[in-house]
Each structure stands twice: as C-alpha cells, then as structure tokens.
Amino acid sequence: MTGVSGSERTSKRWGVSARLDELFHTVSLYAVPVAILLLSLLVLFFQENQYAVHGNLPLSFQARGDLPSSFSLEAAEHAVAATPELRQYDTHLSEAPVWFRVAVTPAAANESTYIEFPSRHAQSLVCWRDGAQQPVGHGDRTGVSGGIRVSKAGFSINLGRLKEPAILLCQGTFSGPAHLTLTAWPSSQLSLSEKEFHRSTGLLEGGLLTLSGFVLVTAIINQEWLYVLFAAWLVGNLRLAANSIGADTQWLERAIPTDWDAFVRKLTFAIYYVLTYSLFTQLFRRELQRIGLRWMVMALQWSGVLLFSAAVALPYAHFVPVLWVVAALGIVIVLCLLVRILVMTRSRVALWYSASLAIVLFATFSEVVAAAFNARALAGTLNSVTAALFSSMMAALAIAEQMRAEHQGKLQAQAELRNAYDVTPVGLFTLDDQGAFVRANAALHTMLGIGALGSHEFRWDDFFGQSTWRMLQDVAQQRGESELEILSLPQPDGSSNRYLVKAILANGRIEGSLQDITERAKTMEQLRFLAENDSLTGVPNRRGIEKSLEEAIRTLSDTRPAALAYLDLDRFKLVNDLFGHHAGDEVLRQVCDRVRQRLSADQSVGRTGGDEFIIVFRDATIREAGAIARRLVDAIAGEPYPIGNRAFQVRASIGVIELAADMRVPDAISAADRACREAKKARRELVVYERGASAFRERLDELRLIDALDAGLTPNSLYLEMQPIMAMADPGGSLNFEVLLRMRDGDGNVVPAHRVITAAEENGTIGMIDKWVLSSTLAWLDAHRERLPKTLFVCVNLSGASLNDEHFIRDIFATLAEYERVAGLLCIEITETVALHDLDNTRRFVDRIHTLGGKIALDDFGAGFSSFSYLKDLPVDAIKIDGAFVKSMLTHPANVAIVEAIVALAKNLGMRSVAEWVEDAETLEALSELGVDYVQGYLIARPQSPEAILTADSAVSFIRDPDLAMLLTELGDEYYAYGGRTRMQ
Incomplete structure (x- = not known):
C-alpha cells in the first residue's frame, strides 16, 4: 500500500x-455587480x-x-371675482400683496381636503x-396658525371634510420670480407627497455631500487641490438644487434665520458663479491658453465681480x-469655450467635465431664464434638481475617467522608466x-560582472570593500544629490577601476547610479599633468614652476632661504632657423636633462616658453x-649636443636673485629676467643679484611703479616741467621749450622720467600718459597764449607705442581740433626707430600735423641705425641730435664729424637742427661753429616749472x-655773419 507524504497533502x-x-x-x-444591476x-x-x-x-x-x-x-x-380664471400667476418680481380667489370642491369623500400653495417664494x-x-x-416663514401649516417648499391649508364646494379668499406676499399655483389634495396623498419631498431632499443633500466628501478626501490624500475646488462646487450644486425646491431655508437639518434668507440666496448664486469660473479655468488652464480667446475669459471674470457686488449691494x-x-x-461664453476646447483637444476627461458644466450652467439657471422670458415649459422640464443629479453623475464619470487616465499614465511612465x-x-x-543588491540594471551587471540577482546574493562590499560601503551610507544620508568617487577592489x-557613485536614501533603501570613469x-x-608640465621636455611649464616658486616664497625663513634663476639659451634661434624645429626640440630635451641631473630634489626647473x-x-x-648656476652654465656649454650626424654647441646666460618673503611671483620672475638680460648683454654668462643689490632694488621700484600705474593715476601724481630751447x-x-613728464611717488619724491616711461610701456598705460601730457600742454598753452608772445x-615727445595705436591717433587729432x-x-x-617702423603711416601722420599748422621733429637722431636716404621722403621740420654725441664731442673727434654731418644734412634738406645735452661753454662754441640752429641743456637752463616759464x-x-651771456652775444653775431637761420619755419 502506497502512502501519501505530508508535503503532498500540504500541496x-x-x-x-x-x-x-x-x-x-x-x-x-463580476457576478455581484451584474446581479445588483439586474435587480435594480x-x-x-x-x-x-x-x-x-x-x-x-x-x-x-x-x-x-x-x-x-x-x-x-x-372690496378685495x-x-x-371680476378677473378671469387662470392656472398660474406670475408676480414678475413684484413684492406687492397678491389676492387670489378659488372655488374648492371636495378632493375625497372621507378625507380632509388640503389646498397646497407650493411656491418657495x-x-x-x-x-x-x-x-x-x-x-x-x-402663516409666514417664522410660524403658522389656524388651518395653515408649512408644506414642502410652501404652505397648505386644511379645509376639513368638505360636503359642498367652498370659496377661499387669500392674500399672500412673495419675493423673487414667484409662480403661483394651487393644488387640492386628499390629506393622505398630501402626506405621502410630503414624505417623498423630504426623502428626495435628504437623498439629494446626503448624496451630494457624500460625493463632495469623497472628492475632498481624495484630493487631500493625493494632494490634488483641484478636487478641493470641485468638492466646493458640488456643495454649490446642492444649495442651488435646494433653492429650486424651496429647501434652502435649512442646512444640515438646521433652520437658517428668516432674516438671512434673501442675503444667503444672493450670496449662494454669486459664490456659485465664482466657484464655476474658478473650476472651469483651472480644469482647462492649458486648453484655454492654447485656444486663446482671452477676452472671453476676462468677460467671465468681470461678470463674477459684477454679480458679487450686486449680491452685496x-x-x-x-x-x-x-x-x-x-x-x-x-x-453663452462657457458653452462657446467648451465647444472650442472639445474640437481642439478631443479629450474624454474634458468631454465629461464639459457635459457636467453644460448641464449645470444651463439647467440650474433655466428657472430664472424662464422667469425672465415667461417660458413655463422650460421651467417645468429643467431645474436645479435635475442639474444636481446629472452633474453628480457626470462628475463621477469624469473622476473615473480622470483616474483611468492617470492610472494609464502611471503605467506608461512605469513602463518607460523600466x-x-x-x-x-x-x-x-x-x-x-x-548592502545587498535588491535591483540592478543591465549596465551594472556588465560593469561588475553580476549574474542574475535571484540566483545569488551579491553585496556591495564584495566589489568595493567594507570602508566604501560606510562612505556610501554617509553620502546617501546627505540631503540633496551627493556623489563619491571610489575604487573597486x-x-x-x-588594477582597479574608478567609479563615480551618486546615491540617495529612499524608504530605507539606497537608490544610486554607478558610472565607470x-x-x-x-x-x-x-x-592635469599637461596643464602644469611642458609636453616637449617633461619639466614643469610656467604654471607649474610658478606654483613651486610660490611655495618657496611662502615657506621662506632665515633657516630656509631660497633663490630664483632665469636661464636663457644664447642664439638658440639659429638652431631652429638653420636645422629645423626638430633639431631645436631635441636640443631643448638634452638641455633639460643636463640641468635636472645637476639639481637636487629640493630644486626644480621649468620651461616658460621657447628657450x-x-x-x-x-x-x-x-x-x-x-655656485649651482655656474655649474649649470658650464654643463650646458661644456659638451656639444649630438643630433643625428650633427653636433651643436649651445651656451646659456643665467640671472640669479635672492628671494624675499614679501615678493610676489611675477615680481621675482621679472627681477630674475632682468638679471639674465644683463648677463646676456654684458656677455658675462652669469649675473647674481643679492637682496640688497642696487639693480635689484631698482627693478623692484619699477615693479612697484607699474602697480601704481595699474591702480590709476591720481591728479597730483603726474606733473609737467619745461626745458627752454635757445635759438x-x-x-x-x-622762448621755446620742451615739455617733460614728471611724477612723484607716495612719499613726494620725484621718480626719474625714464623709469616712469619704462614702467608705463610695460603695463600698457603709456598711451594714457601721452594723451594726458598732450591735452594738458595744449590746455595750458590755450590758457596762457597772451603771456607767451615769443613762443x-x-x-612734446610721444612714444612709439602710442603712435602705432590707431585709437590714440584718432584721439590726439580730436584734441588738436x-x-x-x-x-x-x-x-x-x-x-x-618709430618713424622707420612704418614709413607710409609716419608720412601720413606728419602730413596731418602739418595741415593743422604743427611741426614734427626726429628725436635722438643718430642713436639708432640711421639711414639718411629716408629723410628725403619724410618732410620733418627738425632733427634733434642724440645727446650722447653732443656730450662727448670734444673728447671724441669722430663725434664732431657725426654732428657736423647731421647739421649739414639738415640744412641741405631744409630742416632745423637741435643739439641736446649742452652742458659746457666749449661744447656750445663748437656747436655754433658747426651751424646748429638750436641748443638745449643744463648750460642754458634746467627744466623749469610752468610758472617760471610764464615769468x-x-x-x-x-x-x-x-x-x-657775453659769449652768447658774440656767437649770435658770428651766426648772422655765416648766414644762420633764426626760426623753425
């Protein structure tokens, strides 16, 4: 006999x-709902x-x-009695007393006869x-007496058991658009009708309040505040329906004070209109924006304001x-908008909402429209009770459709999200x-090599370690989106992979993303390496070496001194020009290798560009x-650099400075660069500036001056002096003179002019200074022209940088005008040098100055690589001989010959000659013998203040x-004897 196991019985x-x-x-x-429907x-x-x-x-x-x-x-x-009989009498808003007379026959043989006055007004x-x-x-709304009692919305009168017809004369008062009708009832049937009336009222009130409560609870739970508005609108439907059947004198089985009835009714209509407008515009906010017709919406809005004001006033x-x-x-407006919305959107939700609104808007107001136009048939078929019932049904359908649409949307969103x-x-x-994986997508499976989660439990620390799990928990508990970079085991x-993790904590679980970076x-x-290192040589670039320099300055102390060197390869450009950049690049690599081999771990080299x-x-x-720099110079020049079948000899110049704690990185590099240029210029290979060296201090003073210029010039920092030029x-x-720029520092000391100009050219403010000098000079001359009859x-000297700036040229000609x-x-x-840089541009500039009546002089003539040939094409007015030739004329005979040649050249070209730096009488006599037109120097006068010039x-x-003075008189006479000229013309 085969037995059945326990597991089989359980199954x-x-x-x-x-x-x-x-x-x-x-x-x-299925079965129960169908049975309920069939039974109903x-x-x-x-x-x-x-x-x-x-x-x-x-x-x-x-x-x-x-x-x-x-x-x-x-009499009444x-x-x-003289009036004709009728079935309905309309008061047409009249509140005057109405008299009516009716002949009543018995309604039933064995029952009392009641006459019902059903008007709710x-x-x-x-x-x-x-x-x-x-x-x-x-009877009235405060109480009844005798045979009159309250019945449904109006009153009824008990005539007892009639044996024969009776004549009844009544007087009544009415408010609003009253429709007066009379009905005879047997007492039992009237009682049954009253029960049905109160039952219907209770069902209407209970049903709409239940629906409104359901909608309100749904709105609160789902935080859909539109449904709160809809719930209030349903309560408004209830009040309008109660008004239609005359049950609006009570609320929740409590009577509203009689004195409040009229005001409550007016306020009910006004508030209902506002609710309808708000619900309509909120339901179809997007649709109304799409269809336009904003003026219709505004008409609805202001109509509500009018109605509310009328209700109050x-x-x-x-x-x-x-x-x-x-x-x-x-x-009319709402129906037009609804039709337009339905045509354009074809939404089923909009259809049900539209049907609900249309029924209520039309049926609820049918009675007042019927009263206005005496349309009795309309009043009998459509009223607020009908509207309340139909709108409730439509609201249920709309909510159901809305829930269905939202549910489908959620399902679709979930599918798309999945x-x-x-x-x-x-x-x-x-x-x-x-830390166990609950869910993971395909990308994570691939990244970590995870199989099916159901077949095996995988944990976070299996792939990233326990410490990373704690870090992930900390990140997930932070507010907002946080991220973390981690390494795999x-x-x-x-090898290890690097990942970027983002995580948040939700419902006790960690939701996150993992990206392989x-x-x-x-x-x-x-x-980052390339940002701070030179790709060619592998040593730090300017940015990288500046970081090392900044760190060295920051940690500087008496026990931790530091120095900076600037190294420049001499004539390295020839290697690139003659043998190509490939050879030059290889030389640079070998130079860096030699330098690095001779530096310790605390010393670093960086390439700032080029060589x-x-x-x-x-x-x-x-x-x-x-000492290290000297060894570097020897190492660089000691052996040639083999490149293929060639070898190159390279030399270097180095400038070394001692660093100070108050130095800025750019200032230190600039000072070391100056020392290197001095070494290159003097062909000394190495120049070392200790912290107290005069050249070092001068360079730092120049840098501070540049900072002052960058910060902007104060009105008292610059001023002008004027040095006379004698004919x-x-x-x-x-009384002719040259305008000279001067500057005072913060302590009131005069800064040498060449330092001001050098600093201004380095920081790019020279154009601004030249413009200030020119405009200040012209303004001064214009103000004192009458006091300068012999001028x-x-x-005025202008820098080359300014004259090559088109904006500056435009500005100075505007100033001259x-x-x-x-x-x-x-x-x-x-x-x-400036004149020869762009000869055509210089010629145009000279011509424009001549057009305005001004003059042009070539300054420091002979100091550069002079070419006499260009002077015939450049119509300048004067040549100023470089002072270096003038000052050393009597000690170097060659200088006399140069000055004599320049003076002769000027005379032959119709130009004036001006000799600068005249400091002794012997030089003055020599210049007079050569025929120089004007002289300028300390022998004649030092630079003077503008006030001294005016006196x-x-x-x-x-x-x-x-x-x-006597010598000048004699020289003047001799000058005339040799046919000299006196004026610059």
Whole structure:
C-alpha cells in the first residue's frame, strides 16, 4: 500500500485554497455587480413606486396683485371675482400683496381636503373661507396658525371634510420670480407627497455631500487641490438644487434665520458663479491658453465681480435681473469655450467635465431664464434638481475617467522608466540596509560582472570593500544629490577601476547610479599633468614652476632661504632657423636633462616658453644658488649636443636673485629676467643679484611703479616741467621749450622720467600718459597764449607705442581740433626707430600735423641705425641730435664729424637742427661753429616749472652767468655773419 507524504497533502490543500480564492474574486468582481444591476432594473420597471400619489387636483383661480392696501375684505373679493380664471400667476418680481380667489370642491369623500400653495417664494399667507370675516389661518416663514401649516417648499391649508364646494379668499406676499399655483389634495396623498419631498431632499443633500466628501478626501490624500475646488462646487450644486425646491431655508437639518434668507440666496448664486469660473479655468488652464480667446475669459471674470457686488449691494428683487443677465452671458461664453476646447483637444476627461458644466450652467439657471422670458415649459422640464443629479453623475464619470487616465499614465511612465532603467548606459542599483543588491540594471551587471540577482546574493562590499560601503551610507544620508568617487577592489592583474557613485536614501533603501570613469580619470590626470608640465621636455611649464616658486616664497625663513634663476639659451634661434624645429626640440630635451641631473630634489626647473627656463632653489643661499648656476652654465656649454650626424654647441646666460618673503611671483620672475638680460648683454654668462643689490632694488621700484600705474593715476601724481630751447642766432628773441613728464611717488619724491616711461610701456598705460601730457600742454598753452608772445614752438615727445595705436591717433587729432588756436605751436617729437617702423603711416601722420599748422621733429637722431636716404621722403621740420654725441664731442673727434654731418644734412634738406645735452661753454662754441640752429641743456637752463616759464622773457632769462651771456652775444653775431637761420619755419 502506497502512502501519501505530508508535503503532498500540504500541496493539495494549498491548491484547493488558491482555486477558492480565485472563485471568490470572480464572484465579487463580476457576478455581484451584474446581479445588483439586474435587480435594480427589475424593481424599477416592474415594482410600484411606494411614493406614487394620486387624487391631487390642480385648481383654476382668480388673482390680482395691484389692489391698494386700503381695500376692505369685501372690496378685495369683488375686485378679484371680476378677473378671469387662470392656472398660474406670475408676480414678475413684484413684492406687492397678491389676492387670489378659488372655488374648492371636495378632493375625497372621507378625507380632509388640503389646498397646497407650493411656491418657495411665498413669504406670508392669510386666508378667509366663504366670506367670513375671521381668517381660517395665518402663516409666514417664522410660524403658522389656524388651518395653515408649512408644506414642502410652501404652505397648505386644511379645509376639513368638505360636503359642498367652498370659496377661499387669500392674500399672500412673495419675493423673487414667484409662480403661483394651487393644488387640492386628499390629506393622505398630501402626506405621502410630503414624505417623498423630504426623502428626495435628504437623498439629494446626503448624496451630494457624500460625493463632495469623497472628492475632498481624495484630493487631500493625493494632494490634488483641484478636487478641493470641485468638492466646493458640488456643495454649490446642492444649495442651488435646494433653492429650486424651496429647501434652502435649512442646512444640515438646521433652520437658517428668516432674516438671512434673501442675503444667503444672493450670496449662494454669486459664490456659485465664482466657484464655476474658478473650476472651469483651472480644469482647462492649458486648453484655454492654447485656444486663446482671452477676452472671453476676462468677460467671465468681470461678470463674477459684477454679480458679487450686486449680491452685496442690491435687494433681492433688483438682484434677480442682474443674475439673469450674468447667467445668460456666462452660459453663452462657457458653452462657446467648451465647444472650442472639445474640437481642439478631443479629450474624454474634458468631454465629461464639459457635459457636467453644460448641464449645470444651463439647467440650474433655466428657472430664472424662464422667469425672465415667461417660458413655463422650460421651467417645468429643467431645474436645479435635475442639474444636481446629472452633474453628480457626470462628475463621477469624469473622476473615473480622470483616474483611468492617470492610472494609464502611471503605467506608461512605469513602463518607460523600466525600459530606460534597463537600457541606460549608467549602472543603476538599489541596495537594502545591509548592502545587498535588491535591483540592478543591465549596465551594472556588465560593469561588475553580476549574474542574475535571484540566483545569488551579491553585496556591495564584495566589489568595493567594507570602508566604501560606510562612505556610501554617509553620502546617501546627505540631503540633496551627493556623489563619491571610489575604487573597486583590485582585480587579478592588480588594477582597479574608478567609479563615480551618486546615491540617495529612499524608504530605507539606497537608490544610486554607478558610472565607470576609469578612462576619464586617466585623461584628467594626463590633462592635469599637461596643464602644469611642458609636453616637449617633461619639466614643469610656467604654471607649474610658478606654483613651486610660490611655495618657496611662502615657506621662506632665515633657516630656509631660497633663490630664483632665469636661464636663457644664447642664439638658440639659429638652431631652429638653420636645422629645423626638430633639431631645436631635441636640443631643448638634452638641455633639460643636463640641468635636472645637476639639481637636487629640493630644486626644480621649468620651461616658460621657447628657450627660456626658470630654476627654483629651495633651501639654498644666494651663494649656493650662484655656485649651482655656474655649474649649470658650464654643463650646458661644456659638451656639444649630438643630433643625428650633427653636433651643436649651445651656451646659456643665467640671472640669479635672492628671494624675499614679501615678493610676489611675477615680481621675482621679472627681477630674475632682468638679471639674465644683463648677463646676456654684458656677455658675462652669469649675473647674481643679492637682496640688497642696487639693480635689484631698482627693478623692484619699477615693479612697484607699474602697480601704481595699474591702480590709476591720481591728479597730483603726474606733473609737467619745461626745458627752454635757445635759438643760436637770436638767444633773446624767442622762448621755446620742451615739455617733460614728471611724477612723484607716495612719499613726494620725484621718480626719474625714464623709469616712469619704462614702467608705463610695460603695463600698457603709456598711451594714457601721452594723451594726458598732450591735452594738458595744449590746455595750458590755450590758457596762457597772451603771456607767451615769443613762443614759436613747444616740443612734446610721444612714444612709439602710442603712435602705432590707431585709437590714440584718432584721439590726439580730436584734441588738436579742440585747441585749434594753439595747435600751430606744437612740435611733436618722434624717434627715428618709430618713424622707420612704418614709413607710409609716419608720412601720413606728419602730413596731418602739418595741415593743422604743427611741426614734427626726429628725436635722438643718430642713436639708432640711421639711414639718411629716408629723410628725403619724410618732410620733418627738425632733427634733434642724440645727446650722447653732443656730450662727448670734444673728447671724441669722430663725434664732431657725426654732428657736423647731421647739421649739414639738415640744412641741405631744409630742416632745423637741435643739439641736446649742452652742458659746457666749449661744447656750445663748437656747436655754433658747426651751424646748429638750436641748443638745449643744463648750460642754458634746467627744466623749469610752468610758472617760471610764464615769468621769463626768453631762454636767456634763465642764464645767470655773465660770461656765458657775453659769449652768447658774440656767437649770435658770428651766426648772422655765416648766414644762420633764426626760426623753425
């Protein structure tokens, strides 16, 4: 006999349970809803309504609303009896008392007969029977008495069991657009009808409040605040429906004070309009932007403002016509917009919302529209109760459609997210709190070589180690998105990959991404190396060596001295020009190798560009650095550099400076560069500047001056002096002078002019200074022209950098045009080198100066590589002989010959000659014999202040030596005897 094992019995029990579970689910999901639907249809069509009424009889009556209040009961009855009978009487917003008369027949044989006055607008009612003087009853919204009682929305009167017809005369007051009808009821049927009325009211209120509450809870849970607005709108539907059936005098089974009724009704309509506008514009915000028609939306908006204002300010009778107009306008505008939206969007959600809004907007206001146009049929078929029922149904459908659309959107988003999760090239993962992988995409599987997660548990520290897991936890707990670079555990070959990890903590799990940046990290390391190292030689570049220099200065102390060397290869350009850049590159590599071999670990060399290098000597005194530099010079020049079948001999010049703690990196390099240039110029191979060396101090002073110029010039930092230029033919006949630039430092000391100019040229402010000198000179001449009658010309020196700047040229000609009255006195001095740099441009500049009446002088003529041939094509007015020739004329006979040649050349070309640096009488006599036109120097006068120039009569006014004055008189006479000229023309 074969037995059944325990595991097989357990498996069978689980199988039966699963099938039962599936059966219950099917019955609950399909069978029960279908059964409920079928049962409801059967009951609806085949069972009698337990609230069905019969025996009610609409009555014809006579009515008048225009009788004076002074009429007696009899007079009123006679007046009403004369009017025709009708079934409905409309007050048309009149609040005057209405008299009506009706003949009542018994409604049932054995029951009391009741006359119902169903108007919800009825405010009071009093009735008399068969001409009696005492009323049968009295009733208003505060209470009833006698045979009158409250019935449904209005009143009813108990006539008892009638044996024969009775005549009933009543007076009533009404508010709003009242429609007066009368109905005779058997007491039992009226009671049944009242029960059905209250039941319907309760169902309407309970159903809409339940739906509104459901929508509100849904909105709060899902944080969809649009549904809050929709819930409030449903409550508005309820109040309008209650108003339609006359049940708006209570709320939640509590009566609203009678005095508040009119105001509450007005406010209900106004608030409902505002809610409808807000709901409509929020539901279709995007659609309204798409279709345009902004003016229609604004019309709706301002109509709401008008309606709300009318509700607050106007009485009910006057408010109702405003409501009719606004309601009609709102219906037309909203329906137009809805049609446009549906045509353009074709959204099912928009369709249901539109249907709900359309029904409510049309049906809710049908009664007021019917009252305005006396459309009784419309009022009988469509009202606010119908609107509330239909809009509730449409709202349910809209919410269902919205939920379906959102659910489909979520499913689609999840599918897209899942697809993106699987195909993204970045590794994505989810870890539990123990570091085990819960989920991972294909990219992560590939990166880490992970198999199927279900087959084996993989942990984070299996790939990155326990310390990295703790780091990942710290990163994930930080607010915002954080990232971390980590290394994987070593692979069998010893290598590790580098990854970038981003992670956040969500629901107790770590969600993150993993990106392999191994190649990027290698590239970045290479880029960082190239950013601070020279790709040709492998030594640091300017940026890298400046970092080393900055560190050396920062750590400088008495126990840790440091020095800096600037190394420049001599005539290295010839190697590139004659044998190509390949040979030059190889020479540079070998030079770097020789230098590095002779430097210690604390010393570093860097290439700043071309054939120039910087060497930082850390922990070395200036003497030690100088000794190392001497060995470097010897090593570079000691042996030739073999390149292929050729060998090159290379020499170097080095400048070494002692570093100070207050030095800046650019200043230190500039000082070392100056020392190197001095070594190259003097052909000394090595120049060493100790910290106290005069040349070193001068260079630092120049750098500080450059900083001062960079910071901007203060008005008192620059000033002008003027050195007289004397005419040899008539020393006392003119007062000409050269304008000289001067500058005071912060301590008030005068800075040498050549240092100011050198610093300005280095930092690029020379153009600004030249412009200041020129404009200041012209402004001074213009202000004192009448006090300078003997001034024929004023020399102003402009730098080559300025004259090669088109913007500067444009500005100076604008300045000359501004001072046209004194522009003819100006004589601009330009150096020979600047003039030859661009001869055509110089010629154009000279011509423009001549057009304005100014003059041009060639300054320092003879100091450069002079070429006399260009002078015939350059129409300058004067030649200023370089002072170096003049000062040494009497000691070097060759200089006399040079000066004589220049003077003769000037005379032959129609130019004037000016000799500078005249410092003794013997030189003056020699110049006179050579025929020089003008002289300038300390012998005549030192540079003077502008005030001293204004007080002088001529250049001779500054001569205090009587012997020199007599000599000038004699020389003047001799000058005329030899046919000299006196003026620069």
